[in-house]
Amino acid sequence: MTNLTDLVFILVVVIDFFLLASSRLGAAIRAVATQGALLAALPLLLLEGGHQVGHVLLLAAGALAIKGALIPWLMFRAIREASIRREMEPIVGFVPSMVLGGIGVALAFAFSSRLPLPGGEAHPYLVPTALSTVWAGMLLVVSRKKAVNQVLGFLVLENGVYVFGLLLTGIMPVMVEAGVLLDLFAAVFVMGIVMFHINREFASLDTEKLSALKD
Amino acid sequence: MVLLIAAPLALALVAFAMPSARRRPLVLLAGALVHAAGVLALLAAPPPAREGAWLAFDPLARVTLLTATALFLASAVYAQGYLARRADRDNRVFVGGLLVLLSAMTTVALSHHLGLTWVAMEASTLSTAPLIYFNQNARSLEAAWKYLLIGSLGIALALLGTFFLALAGAGPGGPKSLLVEDLIAAGGALSRPWVRAAFVFLLVGYGTKMGLAPLHSWKPDAYGEAPGILGALLAGGLTNFAFVSVVRVFQVTIAAGEGAFARDALMALGLLSIGLAAVFVVGQRDFKRMLAYSSVEHMGILAIGVSLGGAATAGAFFHTMNNGLTKGVLFLSAGNIHRAFGSKSTDEVHGAGRRLPLSGPLFLAGFLAITGSPPFGPFFSEFAIVNGAFGAGRYWVGGLFLAFLAVIFVGMAATVLDVVQGDPSDAPRVPGTGDSWLTAGPPLALMLVVLALGVFLPAGLKDLFGAAAALVGGGW
Numbered sequence: 158m159t160n161l162t163d164l165v166f167i168l169v170v171v172i173d174f175f176l177l178a179s180s181r182l183g184a185a186i187r188a189v190a191t192q193g194a195l196l197a198a199l200p201l202l203l204l205e206g207g208h209q210v211g212h213v214l215l216l217a218a219g220a221l222a223i224k225g226a227l228i229p230w231l232m233f234r235a236i237r238e239a240s241i242r243r244e245m246e247p248i249v250g251f252v253p254s255m256v257l258g259g260i261g262v263a264l265a266f267a268f269s270s271r272l273p274l275p276g277g278e279a280h281p282y283l284v285p286t287a288l289s290t291v292w293a294g295m296l297l298v299v300s301r302k303k304a305v306n307q308v309l310g311f312l313v314l315e316n317g318v319y320v321f322g323l324l325l326t327g328i329m330p331v332m333v334e335a336g337v338l339l340d341l342f343a344a345v346f347v348m349g350i351v352m353f354h355i356n357r358e359f360a361s362l363d364t365e366k367l368s369a370l371k372d
Numbered sequence: 373m374v375l376l377i378a379a380p381l382a383l384a385l386v387a388f389a390m391p392s393a394r395r396r397p398l399v400l401l402a403g404a405l406v407h408a409a410g411v412l413a414l415l416a417a418p419p420p421a422r423e424g425a426w427l428a429f430d431p432l433a434r435v436t437l438l439t440a441t442a443l444f445l446a447s448a449v450y451a452q453g454y455l456a457r458r459a460d461r462d463n464r465v466f467v468g469g470l471l472v473l474l475s476a477m478t479t480v481a482l483s484h485h486l487g488l489t490w491v492a493m494e495a496s497t498l499s500t501a502p503l504i505y506f507n508q509n510a511r512s513l514e515a516a517w518k519y520l521l522i523g524s525l526g527i528a529l530a531l532l533g534t535f536f537l538a539l540a541g542a543g544p545g546g547p548k549s550l551l552v553e554d555l556i557a558a559g560g561a562l563s564r565p566w567v568r569a570a571f572v573f574l575l576v577g578y579g580t581k582m583g584l585a586p587l588h589s590w591k592p593d594a595y596g597e598a599p600g601i602l603g604a605l606l607a608g609g610l611t612n613f614a615f616v617s618v619v620r621v622f623q624v625t626i627a628a629g630e631g632a633f634a635r636d637a638l639m640a641l642g643l644l645s646i647g648l649a650a651v652f653v654v655g656q657r658d659f660k661r662m663l664a665y666s667s668v669e670h671m672g673i674l675a676i677g678v679s680l681g682g683a684a685t686a687g688a689f690f691h692t693m694n695n696g697l698t699k700g701v702l703f704l705s706a707g708n709i710h711r712a713f714g715s716k717s718t719d720e721v722h723g724a725g726r727r728l729p730l731s732g733p734l735f736l737a738g739f740l741a742i743t744g745s746p747p748f749g750p751f752f753s754e755f756a757i758v759n760g761a762f763g764a765g766r767y768w769v770g771g772l773f774l775a776f777l778a779v780i781f782v783g784m785a786a787t788v789l790d791v792v793q794g795d796p797s798d799a800p801r802v803p804g805t806g807d808s809w810l811t812a813g814p815p816l817a818l819m820l821v822v823l824a825l826g827v828f829l830p831a832g833l834k835d836l837f838g839a840a841a842a843l844v845g846g847g848w
Contacts, residue, residue, distance in 0.1 A: 369511050
């Protein structure tokens, strides 16, 4: 199982980089959906012993339904209605985004090697993958102009937080995890509505037009 | 306690289902009355603390819920008059959203489980973002989008911080729990590097909801474009509860032996907030954005008060009440002025004192109170904090604090006097918008309470602030 788990973690980080370099929205949404589906497999791959099977299955199914299917579907609907296909010029270029992403991965490995996990054994790639993905998500949110891309960045950030949360499946009650997934879904749902209004108001999803308010 | 959370939520469903827009504001009033009655009942007969309970009515919850329920009641009365004048807008989402916000805020106040706190905090963001868009124009849409995006980023980092804290307690001998009491009891058994990382992430996350600089950038836009009621409930209510969450995490951090580090972090963000507010308040021509920077300032004051310890910390809890109620006066009266003139810029608005014989003077009185003029409540709470700083030998902190406050007083005075003084005859006028008892009465009532808190502080309240401060190593 270990090799397969390694592969999943590596793919998750590769998708982070793909997103930082991608200008095509459809491909980006598919990549985020793939990342979500990969994350749904992680709780099963990391499962040890047999005492939490129900809990883990619930988490995996919830992640697959929301991250892998429901949210990508909402995002595709949003770009179809707004009829946009690609990001023209991000605020931070694609190459600098990649470089910053690389720095983030290096820092994430440094951070996790300096902070030993108190809970004993965990997969060595878990913490670095989680922190790299959080960092990539932050970068995507602050460096992109289109509202859809910013939402994608937010999703990637949430994916990173989710990976970190896998360390805690034995500690955190199911109710909190269910709340986390529900909140994520609600957040994207509300963001979808706001995007719809932005699109109607400005005839585009370019948040650069959202710049009337300043001091 | 569960009823205090469930009742507003049930009424929110009633509001969403109700067909009549004209009667719907009454549901809001019912929610406010039920909530106020519930808080008073809990104060009269406090429920015994149960071990392992997720909800507890501790001193932190008492101080902040008492403030919030008074503010919400005043806002709900105001909403009767306000929404009647805004019959052009559908109020279904507005009324329902405010009730969900009340429920979420109450949950944050009562929650001793950091996972539940996080869920409730997220719910508060989601329920208020659509309300900022109440006016349905490009500017309010921009404000709502920024609020949603920045708030969601902050809350995601807070979740990561919550996970760090859970991990800190997952080692051998650790509590393996997110209950504040369990984490405090474990104290030294928590992994200190992870507690430190958790405090940073949670301070950034909940600090974004508080609006501490440099995480405040959603505030001027949201407060500037949202209706006055929402501004009052965010600035006087929700930010206080974000502060409560920071204080609970601070409790755990102290117990784990990282208190000094956390105090320095709070002090730095607090001073930065007051300093930045001083810069942006001077020359501010939009009087609602000015109130937003005032809110950034007062969150900074709370952070400094808590970081100093001793009597300054008790002063900070006194200040949560003073700031919350005074923000109610300011946002509700500013909302009235905004409606009557159809503008919120000092370029067009002047003579509010003559055109609105109640709201104009109330706006002026609220300004005097919030900038710490005697004999209003905020003077005494800010005095306790400054006194605490000098008493503890932190002369630089006390000196900077007073200097920034002086600049803010002068800066705000210029804007407020422009609005209130002068002759309104050449200013734009919106018909049918004068002061009525429903719209001017609530801020007047809040103003009287703020005055009363300055003139006479009941011993019971004073003890309550001391008890809240004792949780983080302070007290009168």
